[in-house]
Amino acid sequence: MKVWLYGALAGVLCWGGWNAAAAESGVVREWRPGTDTPPAKVAWTPSGGALLKVKEPAAAAEGIGRVWRFDSKETDKALACSVKLAETGLKLENGWFEFTYWLPEDSKVVKLRPGVRVREGERKGKLIAADVTPVKGMWTTVRWPLDGAYSAAARRAGGEHADSLELGVLASGGPIVLEIGRLAAGVSAPPASGGAAAADAGNIYSAALAPEVLGVWNAGEELPAFAGVWAPGRVTRERAKPAASSPPMGNPEQVFRFETEANALALTFRVEAPLADTWLEFAYFLPEGSSVRSVNPGMTVREWDGRRRTLRLPPVTGRWQREKISLAELMGGDTWRGGAAATASSFEIGFLGDKGSPLAVEIAEVRLTREATPFTPLVRPQWLVEPGSYRRTFTVNGTPEKAWIMALAEPAFTLRVNGREIGRGVLGNHNGWAMNPRWPVAAEWPLDGVLREGENRIEFEIAPGTARGMVALGWVEQDLRRVIVSDAAWSGASGKAAVRPIREQLRLRGLDIYPVRMPGAWRPPAERPDYAGGPAFRPAAARLQVAPEAGRWSTVEVNGRWYLRSPSGKPFFFNGTQVVGRIYENYSYSDWARRAYSSEKEWADEASGFVQRLGFNGLAVSATSDTAFAAGARRGMVYFTYLGCHDGGPGLMNRNGEKLPGVPDPFSEEWRRKLRRRAAEAGKRWNGDPACVGFFVNNEAHLEGNLAGRSSSGFVYSEACGREFVRWLRERYRDDLRMLNLAWFGKAEKEYLDSFEDVLVKKPDPLGKVPFMADPTAAAAMAQIGRRLGGDERDEKKGRMRRDFDDFAVYTVGVYADYVLRTMREFMPDKIIGSNRFMGASTEEMLAVWKDYDVIAWNSYPMWVWKDAKYVDRQIAEIEKAHRVTGKPVLLTEWGVQALDVRMASPSAQLTTQHERGIGHGKVVKQVVESFPFVAGMVHFAYQNLADSEGQGWGLVDNEGRPYRDFVSGVVAANRWLDGYFSDK
Structure with missing residues (x-):
């Protein structure tokens, strides 16, 4: 079955043989300039004013007749327009918002921000939005899904429908010029279960083995409407003969040549596709002496609220280079199989050069293909949640090959196929490997010679107790891969099986069962x-x-x-x-x-x-x-190890109830008891180990104003630490509440504390916005090294409240470091005791508490x-x-x-x-x-x-x-x- 792409794909793809117009079958409401009510009578900008006009487009484009043109004032750096949807009943689930727009090449717009205002019952909810990178100098169509990770909380709270849609624009400077050729809202067909395959009537999931070319773009055709070209400055493109020998893909007589004034270029294709079995292939040419540092194929991950994942490859110059990369490889590692990142909503091919250097590149062809992987069809099993015997019958059409089965359960399970006992196991079938018990591992058996043509029967018996279990099996049948998993199609002793979806965090600590683990029959030998x-x-x-x-x-x-x-x-x-x-x-x-x-x-x-x-x-x-x-x-x-001094007790908390990663409340007697017990056990284990x-x-505890600007200042509101903070303030201010209020609030009497204990009730915020390393560039990171508890060590203008919180943070970490050291010396007197592994920077005050x-x-x-x-x-x-x-x-x-x-x-x-x-x-x-x-x-x-x-x-x-x-x-x-x-x- 060829349902490997979500239904929305047909609405946006238009390469080669794909339809160049957005599919209309799922459109709920559409607005076009000159024929429909404008999206808003007055578009919003900070300065106000009626900005909307219906005009001829500044740049001609097929299918674009008249446009809505927005012109803001010179002082405006933002613009927004909205459309009402309350009467349409548009659901967030599988819903989308589509807009076709044009920005001038010299536009200062840095972000487009599509958003949806959710209707929660009889009232409007909050506006939920996500950022989209703008394309300049050409007409571009964007389809933005309404049911992404950004709207998950609203949907869980009962917000099912869209009340209105909004398109926001953010710029580094004004004026803002924007043209809109079309707005639409609609619904896509729901994705197949598992994202890469659909189940037949018997809940058997299938995927074709034969490779399939899904789309091709080369210089024989113009860029499709859903593609965009971006550069920080002016960019030119032309069809040309290759500068060097014939390219390895596409038309050997013609390529696209791009030249930029700046050091970066990106081709973006808004295509929605699963990661499981989709491959991006392209060929490029960079001249000798090119300043390009890296070639960056990347993608936007739908489930990650529009965030991107980018691969960085070394550039090849002076000859044609062909790259073939799976979208799963772009994701990196194996995170995508857990389901937390299953879909790409767009992909791009980027080139990054030395700052200030122009860039030239030739592109021969870009190709998207579907090839079966060892994981196809990538459907996730569900928990069977009652003890007893579960059964599943199914039919194999033809001789089954490369058949396998996996299972895990607690407290234990027995597995039979066609009346033959295949094996027994538990939740963690580690087979002699020391692993974290929270990592459930499936046992696996081959089924060749057991599975047969015609009807087959599986029996999966879970022992009495707190029961949960999973099964997955698969085989190759003619030109298909087939998979069955534990789900509601199974039957239990009382009839239909009781099932529960996976709730475990799969990204890093998931279940070691298909599709996370490759079946033995479908992978090369290790x-x-x-x-x-x-x-x-x-x-x-x-x-x-x-x-x-x-x-x-x-x-x-x-x-x-x-x-x-x-x-x-x-x-x-x-x-x-x-x-x-x-x-x-x-x-x-x-x-x-x-x-x-x-x-x-x-x-x-x-x-x-x-x-x-x-x-x-x-x-x-x-x-x-x-x-x-x-x-x-x-x-x-020889070796060094950890004790784990942060575990086993309440953590330090800030005014919002957030815990400081890796740092316990050192004033907590519970933590101190558990630390001593842990240290005593460690002493028996390691003190005599030669x-x-x-x-x-511990490792990179967020204590000291480190490389990422993280801080322990302000984390005073856990129970024991809060009591100590009150005592410490009383001592510092000589039990004079008036002195404290004047020092912290000056003449703002409405902010005054009614008692020293009132600090734990009102929870004043000494920090404001603490800088984190939101910008991961080297320059930004280096600028933050040495920050004092999230602020600058040289900042003498901090208020007295902030200095008090900072000083108490140093005192708190000092108490923690001192108690840990004394405890470790008691139980491990023969070992070198090393500090927290600092993360690239610290303040002198924080360092000093570790001097012993x-x-x-x-x-x-x-x-x-x-x-x-x-x-x-x-x-x-x-x-x-x-x-x-x-x-x-x-x-x-x-x-x-x-x-x-x-x-x-x-x-x-x-x-x-x-x-x-x-x-x-x-x-x-x-x-x-x-x-x-x-x-x-x-x-x-x-x-x-x-x-x-x-x-x-x-x-x-x-x-x-x-x-x-x-x-x-x-x-x-x-x-x-x-x-x-x-x-x-």
């Missing part, structure tokens, strides 16, 4: 890389040699350089890596490892052996498993300079400050560099290839060791990528365990340099 065949190095310098040793680990300064010190008194430099484990944030690697190795111990032995072969002498948290630590210890390596060097308190710790842990990435790997001056100053304020050695507990050729989003990648990345790794090692004699060790991030959570490619190995050979050659070279440096120390 292969183990040849770890022994690559570069290797064993350090000879005494300062790099360390082994597990019983006794007290510590730190020492020798001739002006700091080291860690073993129990026998040997100084050494810690050189490690981390994230050696199976983690949610890289599901592909976790799944590969489980398939490639018979046990976790076997995998860990090979992984730790590979790390040691590269010249590392240790492992560390975060996300390194105990199994990997033990494997490293067997090879003579390979365990020490602990870190053995080492200061510092996470900092050299990622601010294009085509270079080095710490910039501001980062150097922050690292030096950590030592200067505390007097203690520093461990760089996270650092690493990335390259574009890893083919991930990699937002911080500043290098192009793995070869450059290897060289950059060595440059950073050399810079740190030569510049910072107080740095006693470095922990590279990381052994593997964070493909799912961050789209980052920090790894030594890819998602199937294969080393990045050029990079690890650079790592070995860097470790060889370290050996030479420390050989005479």
Whole structure:
């Protein structure tokens, strides 16, 4: 069945053979200039005034006769118009708002903001809107869905219908000129269940195996109406002969050539398609010497409220380059299969060059195809929620091939197919792998020889208790893939099965069952890389040699350089890596490892052996498993771990009831009791472990005004902390409430507190808007390093209220740090105790409260300079400050560099290839060791990528365990340099 695209697709696609006009079958209401009532009698701008006129279009376009033209005043930076819908009964579910517009090429408009005002019962609800990037200089049609993530809360609250639609315009300056050729509202056909396939009458989901070309665009035709060309300045396009040899796709005689005055260009295609089995293919040519830094195919994710996901690829110059990328690859990792990101509402092909440099590119062809993937048809099972026996009968038409079945249940299950017992299992069928028990894992069996042509029967019996279970099975039948999942089509002992949709957070910690896991019969076999065949190095310098040793680990300064010190008194430099484990944030690697190795111990032995072969002498948290630590210890390596000091008690809260991530209420007796219990257990486990060097308190807790500007100031309203805050204020203001009110509110008597305790009732806001790193660019991030608790350290104009909250935050963190240190020293006297792993910056006041710790842990990435790997001056100053304020050695507990050729989003990648990345790794090692004699060790991030959570490619190995050979050659070279440096120390 060819229902792989949502019904809305037919309304917007118009490439090649696709219909160029919007489908009218789903239109509920349409407005056209000159024939219909205008969208609003008076459009709104900040200055007011009647702006709407019906005119001839400034730019001719097929199907556009007359237009509504809006002209604002010079001072206006915003404009809005609306249409009433109350009489239409338009539902949000599967509804859409479509508008065709034109903006001049020199327009200062930066955002279009379509919105819907929801009707909640008999009253109007709030306006819900999302931002759309504008296209300039050409007529463009946008279809905006009304049932996206942005309207989910309103729909849950009972808001089913649209009362009105609005189109807003935001600009960096006025006047605003906008022409609208058409407005429409309508409803799309509901998507097929699972997004990529439809079920037949028997709830069997099918998808064709044969590849299918869905649309083609090349220079043989003009750009379709739903496509747009964007650049920050003037852009020209023309049909031309290729500048170089014939392109590998499309018409070899003709291409589109784009030239811009600025350094960026993007072609945007508003196409709605599922991620599961859709591929974007294009061919481009960049001349030799092009300033383009990266080629950026990307897409807008419908379920993510219009946010985009962009892949960054290294550019190829001087020859034609053909790229073929699945939309799932654009998503990154495996997040899309959980259902939180299932649909692309548009995709784009972008080119980004050096700032201030013009850009020229030729495009031969863009192609969208549908190809079956190992996951097709991508339908999600539902929970069966009662104990007892469930049954499902179905018919196979033809000889079934590549058949499989998966199941999980708690407390336990038995599975039979056609009367034969297939197997038994539980909720977490980990098969000897140590995994988080919250990660349910399905057992899987092949069904070849069990499934048969004709009628088949499955019996799934869930043991008595708190029951829930899931089943998924599939097979290949002629030219189709077929899938059945647990749903309401099953029958239970009492008749129709009781089912419940998946409510688990699937994006990172989901159910390890189809469609998250590839069926064994539908995937290639897992292969183990040849770890022994690559570069290797064993350090000879005494300062790099360390082994597990019983006794007290510590730190020492020798001739002006700091080291860690073993129990026998040997100084050494810690050189490690981390994230050696199976983690949610890289599901592909976790799944590969489980398939490639018979046990976790076997995998860990090979992984730790590979790390040691590269010249590392240790492992560390975060996300390194105990199994990997033990494997490293067997090879003579040492390690650092966590205690988890933030868990087990109430968290600090701000005035809105939001908790501060990773920070407990240190005044809570409940937290203190649980910390002591946890520390006692950890002491039994690790204090006698000769390979365990020490602990870190936690990772990047939002304490100190870090790289992202996060702050603990204002988080005073949890129960125990609130009581302490009142006591602290009484002491600071000598129990004089009048003094406090004057200091905080001056003459604003209506704001005065009635008592010191009243601060916990009125909850004054000392912060205003605390800056977060909304702009992820390097310049913006660097500008925020060193912020004091979310404000600027040099800001002397802060009010007394803000200073009091800031000072109490320092006091609070000091109490926390002190109690943790005393507890850890009590139960782990032999271990080095490291601070919170700071996130790239801190204030002097916050650093000072950690001065009694053995080492200061510092996470900092050299990622601010294009085509270079080095710490910039501001980062150097922050690292030096950590030592200067505390007097203690520093461990760089996270650092690493990335390259574009890893083919991930990699937002911080500043290098192009793995070869450059290897060289950059060595440059950073050399810079740190030569510049910072107080740095006693470095922990590279990381052994593997964070493909799912961050789209980052920090790894030594890819998602199937294969080393990045050029990079690890650079790592070995860097470790060889370290050996030479420390050989005479």
